[in-house]
Amino acid sequence: MQQGPAVRRRKLGEELRRLRLAAGLTSRDAARLAGWHQSKVSRIETGISGVRTSDVTLLLDVYTVADPQLRALLETLAGAADGMGSRWWHAYRGLIPPEYRDFISLEDQACAARTLETSVVPGLLQTPDYARAVTRAALVDLPAATVNSLVEVRLTRQSVLRAEKPLELCAVLDEAVLRREVGGRRVMRDQLRGLAETAQLPHVRLQVLPFSVGGYVGLTGPFVIFSFPNTSDLDVVVLDHLTSSLYLERKEDLEVYCAAFHAMQARALAPEDSLDLIARISDGS
Structure with a gap:
């Protein structure tokens, strides 16, 4: 059992890893195409570090993920982790x-x-x-x-x-x-x-x-x-x-x-x- 943010990071990382493998890419390939160091891809996939919504969007583009529902879901997961986003509940972040x-x-x-x-x-x-x-x-x-x-x-x-x-x-x-x-x-x-x-x-x-x-x-x-x-x-x-x-x-x-x-x-x-x-x-x- 874990608290929400840790679970979200790990589950997001696992899904991004699955999509990378489905695209036939190694973590080194993904990092090169995204313009990152390989360690950043590894940290994201293992849930060690948080990930920005913009980073998830870039990875989804690299993995040629076109499904709008899946993209929206993963981008929202990232937004919850980094505190960003424009969903209605962010207006209440000082309250809840x-x-x-x-x-x-x-x-x-x-x-x-x-x-x-x-x-x-x-x-x-x-x-x-x-x-x-x-x-x-x-x-x-x-x-x-x-x-x-x-x-x-x-x-x-x-x-x-x-x-x-x-x-x-x-x-x-x-x-x-x-x-x-x-x-x-x-x-x-x-x-x-x-x-x-x-x-x-x-x-x-x-x-x-x-x-x-x-x-x-x-x-x-x-x-x-x-x-x-x-x-x-x-x-x-x-x-x-x-x-x-x-x-x-x-x-x-x-x-x-x-x-x-x-x-x-x-x-x-x-x-x-x-x-x-x-x-x-x-x-x-």
Whole structure:
């Protein structure tokens, strides 16, 4: 397990190495064509040093990578590592920590996300009032203006669900998420209705793990699995903690978490039955 920036550098380096080999080039060839010393290519590929977005763009040109999605993904990975870029979240860099910015960039470039939540509604599905209540509960004593800005970040993140090529979201929620009245009864009722509305989107699949299933493999904590277009080598599991996030990117870890998520989906209520349960809880049943 590593923190986000280290994982991003290594995964970016591994993908650039794969593309170099696919182009039939040695590291010496790549360095010569880029006008660099060979050691720079080696440092980038091993994740020892960061890499500028402009350097990645140059390497992609050298490797004749034409796919616009792959180029955008790798350039965004580099931008997260060097703090550059023009994505919307960079306007909040004085407010949100690097780990959160890194998470947002993953979410923005992913083609799919699978998430388990055991305590709160996932950020991508939160209503404004619910997001504000969660933020106030988790980060006490923050000025109202800061809370409002953090809520604004969370709501802006939700644009990935309504983009031209939207994120495919599969969410499994513990029933406790639905019954915990964060912000009070009115806020929670509106949140449940918002969940039901968003679940109607064709690229959103929402399932509930009812209390009746008892213990299950993910009971000890939430996680998110991000998948990316064109290559599974960049897929990553994110474990969220109170003060930081941990990233798991080994193939073995990904396989374990993917299998666990599949097992929880099998035990959860079907999407239509999940919506029925949400409606009953919203009505006070």
